[in-house]
Amino acid sequence: MTTLDGGGHDPQVQAALDEWRRIFLHRDWDALSTILADGVTYHTPADAFPLRGKQTVVASLQQSFDLFETFGYARDFVGEGGHVLEFCGIVGGTAFTGVDIIRLDDAGKVTELFVLIRPMSAMMPRRETDAR
8 A cells, every 4th residue: 555655656547636635625526427327336325235326426515515614635545446535624623534435446436435533423423412
């Protein structure tokens, strides 16, 4: 595996991951569908079952990002079976960290996305009794 220094892996993979980061850092939702495979599968931390298809995945990710006060990528790990991008941010005043686990096809399109976030409570709506 390789980290953000960019050395040691396929230029097509690096280009796909660079574009992924750019899209999310700039919230360029129109561009997101261009790097997703038609049958993309998204394993979201909020749903028990995966979401499928470009439009569904874009809508779900856009909705999540509407909640984030800040968001950034810290580092990445690239391997034969998939690629991991570590991220962090703030939502509702609570800091969170997580990872995107991404699988690409031969054309550099995202075929599968797993998102893991901690603490999960940062993503949950707060009740008035929790604020005490």
